[in-house]
Amino acid sequence: MSTIQVSNLTFAYEGSYDNIFEKVSFQIDTDWKLGFTGRNGRGKTTFMKLLLGQLEFSGTISTPVSFDYFPFPVKDPEQLTMEVVSDIYPDYELWRLERELSLLKVAEDALYRPYNTLSNGEQTKVQLAALFLKENHFLLIDEPTNHLDVHARELVSHYLNGKKGFILVSHDRAFLDHCVDHILSINKTNIDIQKGTFSSWWANKHLQDQFELNENEKLVKDIKRLSDASKRTGQWSHEVEKSKNGTRNSGSKVDKGYIGHKAAKMMKRSKSIEQRQQSAIEEKSKLLKNIETSESLQISQLAYPKSQLVELDHVAIRYDGKTVCRDVSFAINQGERIALTGPNGSGKSSLLKLILGEPIPYTGAFHKGSGLRISYVSQDTSHLRGDLSGYARDQGIDESLFKAILRKLDFSRLQFEKDMSLFSGGQKKKVLIAKSLCEEAHLHVWDEPLNFIDVISRMQIEEVLLEHQPTLIFVEHDIEFTGKIATKTVELKD
Missing domain, CATH: 3.40.50.300 (P-loop containing nucleotide triphosphate hydrolases)
Known part of the structure; x- marks a missing residue:
């Protein structure tokens, strides 16, 4: 060792x-x-x-x-x-x-x-x-x-x-x-x-974050109390100092030495309160530095006039003489979040492409609602290049909303100035996720959306899906995410 x-x-x-x-x-x-x-x-x-x-x-x-x-x-x-x-x-x-x-x-x-x-x-x-x-x-x-x-x-x-x-x-x-x-x-x-x-670390982090939030709240109250006390004491000192040049009600002269001593004592107390206030401010500045912000996201979801959006009945897909999947039957109904599971090579991505309308050779019955608007997150991020503003414009999405979502997913403003080709793998996936959250769609189709994306961002994405409950079909190998999000699972065999 x-x-x-x-x-x-x-x-x-x-x-x-x-x-x-x-x-x-x-x-x-x-x-x-x-x-x-x-x-x-x-x-x-x-x-x-x-x-x-x-x-x-x-x-x-x-x-x-x-x-x-x-x-x-x-x-x-x-x-x-x-x-x-x-x-x-x-x-x-x-x-x-x-x-x-x-x-x-x-x-x-x-x-x-x-x-x-x-x-x-x-x-x-x-x-x-x-x-x-x-x-x-x-x-x-x-x-x-x-x-x-x-x-x-x-x-x-x-x-x-x-x-x-x-x-x-x-x-x-x-x-x-x-x-x-x-x-x-x-x-x-x-x-x-x-x-x-990881779970024990995350639990400890929550405890530490909560401790810092509680300490921060107490210090905010202390700073306000000390600030008010400092102002009051300073005001009293000023009023007493002014009275040195005045007279008592009886008409006799005031004791300037006594009043000056009293004013100085009050001023010293005011300085002491200010020092305690400054110490509290410095202590507060040490807190909250490592609390990860995970602001809530939003998603644009359109309502479809029919309850059923897509239906597959005994569908089989073949490539180059090889059957990728067979006898696949399921429907996508409005409000459902369907996890498409199975080993690699079982045809999950092929089925998603069929739903997207790509020319996939298949047999069986496949029906997709007329006028269905779909938002797609692909596995591939290699096409991302250029600046974020141009990308938002090309995709027809609101640039302000797009960048606001990326900020919530921990993009720094410095990233907004970079070419997307220089982004990390996780940052590129966040661009695709943010684009999909901005798009007005009846159905979201996500193919392994979480590759490279950090844990805290995964949790944010979980929260927006659970809160807004969009209609979604997805492929994802993160079992924590799948277990929380899926309302229905379609399992494909190898």
């Missing part, structure tokens, strides 16, 4: 006026299974690049281990899978690799197939198995769940639970709970490490 020591770490990207990290210090045990969480754009991937030595910084990072990053780039994906493994770890022992793959339920013949013929889930598992073969290495795992269905996520979480010595970036709450024993969180003003799962 040894430690990775981070001391006075300060870093900002070239040309930026704001530091991502400023004089940050903490330590990590190399045996920990460390979950890494924080809002999109806070610096999770940047921190891992700093550990890997890919960026220059001030401060020190002392480490007794080497770091490896997941996912690693594959130079030639047409190679056999075992050759891809050899590229990153030439000295691996085959029997050990086969043992790791068996734990991940990957077929043995996967090693003897071209890497690019493996599914995204199989590629994820092969990479993890290869990297965990290395000894005295600390693994930096960056969002491994993005290409995993629900079953594969559960399998990989159990696999990681049997390992140690890694940092895991994931926004899937259930996944983190199953395989980490510490949480590293990038907050607004600091980095915090706590022992436990």
Whole structure:
């Protein structure tokens, strides 16, 4: 057991006026299974690049281990899978690799197939198995769940639970709970490490936030009380000082020395109250710095004149002679939120495209309401480029509302000036979500909308869907989200 020591770490990207990290210090045990969480754009991937030595910084990072990053780039994906493994770890022992793959339920013949013929889930598992073969290495795992269905996520979480010595970036709450024993969180003003799962960290954060809110409320009242007292005492002092030049009611002269002493005493009391007030203000300024704002969102939903919007009856879809799905029957009724579930490759995205009106070859009966307006969130974000104002204009949505939603999803105003191609994966997905929330539609069709999106934003999206109850059909592998949102589940078989 040894430690990775981070001391006075300060870093900002070239040309930026704001530091991502400023004089940050903490330590990590190399045996920990460390979950890494924080809002999109806070610096999770940047921190891992700093550990890997890919960026220059001030401060020190002392480490007794080497770091490896997941996912690693594959130079030639047409190679056999075992050759891809050899590229990153030439000295691996085959029997050990086969043992790791068996734990991940990957077929043995996967090693003897071209890497690019493996599914995204199989590629994820092969990479993890290869990297965990290395000894005295600390693994930096960056969002491994993005290409995993629900079953594969559960399998990989159990696999990681049997390992140690890694940092895991994931926004899937259930996944983190199953395989980490510490949480590293990038907050607004600091980095915090706590022992436990994501759920225990989140519960502790709620308690801390509530404590700070209560303390803040008390200090606001104290500051007002002290301010009023200071004004009253200052006014009394002023009135007494004025009376030095006056006379008593009896006509005798006033005792200027006594009155001056009394005025000075009141002024001293006023200064003391002001100092206490200033101390209270300073104490208040320390609070609320790490409370995450999660303002409520809104959604534009149109009412459809009929209760049923879409109906599929014994639908089958075939591509290139291969049946993707068959015998699919369900209806989408107004107000329903339907989760389309099933393993990768079972036809979920194909069914969504059929509903969207794309030219998908199918058999069976498919009916879609006349004049139905659909808002779509796709998996793909590669088309996003240019500025947000131009994008809002091109999409025909209200720019002010669009940007207001992005602000609530933790976009800084600096992001509004950037080209969207420079956004992080989570920020790009938020652009698509915000666009969909702005669009007036009868039906929302969302295909894996939460990939890369941080936990707090996921919770905000959950809240708006539960509050406004739009008609929605979606594919999402986050079981926490699906369990809270879906009013009906349609499960597809492989």
